[in-house]
Amino acid sequence: MLELKGLKLSYGNTPVLNGVDLSVRRGDVVSIIGPSGTGKTTLLKCINYLVKPTSGTITFDQLGMDYQRADKTTIQAIRLRTAMVFQQFNVFKNMTVIQNVMDPLVVVQQKPMDEAREIALRELERVGLSEKRDSYPSQLSGGQLQRTGIARALAVRPDVMLFDEPTSSLDPELVNEVLKVIRDVTSSGITSLLVTHEMQFAKSISNRIVFMDQGVVAADGSPTEIFDTPTNPRLTQFLRSELAFH
Numbered sequence: 161m162l163e164l165k166g167l168k169l170s171y172g173n174t175p176v177l178n179g180v181d182l183s184v185r186r187g188d189v190v191s192i193i194g195p196s197g198t199g200k201t202t203l204l205k206c207i208n209y210l211v212k213p214t215s216g217t218i219t220f221d222q223l224g225m226d227y228q229r230a231d232k233t234t235i236q237a238i239r240l241r242t243a244m245v246f247q248q249f250n251v252f253k254n255m256t257v258i259q260n261v262m263d264p265l266v267v268v269q270q271k272p273m274d275e276a277r278e279i280a281l282r283e284l285e286r287v288g289l290s291e292k293r294d295s296y297p298s299q300l301s302g303g304q305l306q307r308t309g310i311a312r313a314l315a316v317r318p319d320v321m322l323f324d325e326p327t328s329s330l331d332p333e334l335v336n337e338v339l340k341v342i343r344d345v346t347s348s349g350i351t352s353l354l355v356t357h358e359m360q361f362a363k364s365i366s367n368r369i370v371f372m373d374q375g376v377v378a379a380d381g382s383p384t385e386i387f388d389t390p391t392n393p394r395l396t397q398f399l400r401s402e403l404a405f406h
């Protein structure tokens with residue numbers, strides 16, 4: 161459903177993506193792993209159109225979207241179809257939890273208030289935050305903030321969920337509640353791309369693992385192929401260092 165070909169991107173003179181090829185099928189849960197600074201966040205941002213690739217193509221086939229020639233309407237449609245959950249929570253501080261979830265439904269999708277509220281309540285239930293619906297972000301824990309962000313992203317019913325290290329800024333005791341929500345989301349069949357350093361988690365929820373190194377996809381395979389029988393020396397080295405670190 162999502163096809164990336166020869167994707168390149170430079171920030172000024174610094175090349176970050178050096179020709180990424182990636183093909184994602186509907187229902188895939190793809191975890192993206194790799195060393196820091198290798199372009200993982202940048203890749204997700206390209207898919208969400210937060211940054212525009214220097215060259216290469218992204219096609220979102222069933223919608224026939226051409227990223228290179230996208231106008232404003234197309235860009236907005238791409239953003240709605242590919243909801244992104246950031247490491248730093250994507251919530252507005254001046255809105256309550258439920259207002260945060262309703263916001264894209266009302267502002268972007270222009271749904272009536274009643275319907276938006278109904279959808280928001282359902283998504284909050286899904287992430288276990290029904291009771292916190294009238295709280296403000298300043299009254300929430302990091303895990304609750306991140307779950308609000310996930311509910312907000314899910315509310316628009318995207319085709320693809322993009323998670324960028326959703327647990328890396330959380331205190332260790334809050335990580336599991338967010339991983340549980342992500343596990344629920346991915347097992348519901350929604351196509352997901354997840355950048356993570358949680359190797360065990362990636363292994364348990366993904367049907368594919370992509371190893372990025374120096375701006376390219378250096379290895380792409382099943383969790384078993386990537387974690388148990390890696391053939392790429394850089395991957396082996398990376399896995400060893402992750403294991404030592406965690």
Ligand SMILES: Nc1ncnc2c1ncn2[C@@H]1O[C@H](COP(=O)(O)OP(=O)(O)OP(=O)(O)O)[C@@H](O)[C@H]1O
Nearest residue numbers: 171172174176194195196197198199200201202203
């Ligand atoms: N807006 C920007 N302007 C200039 N350089 C940037 C910008 N964003 C990222 N970079 C650089 O691009 C490279 C890739 O960054 P990116 O955030 O995609 O890496 P990453 O793989 O997500 O790393 P990490 O695991 O640390 O999150 C880094 O060297 C980074 O410093």
Ligand SMILES: [Mg+2]
Nearest residue numbers: 200201202324
């Ligand atoms: Mg990153």
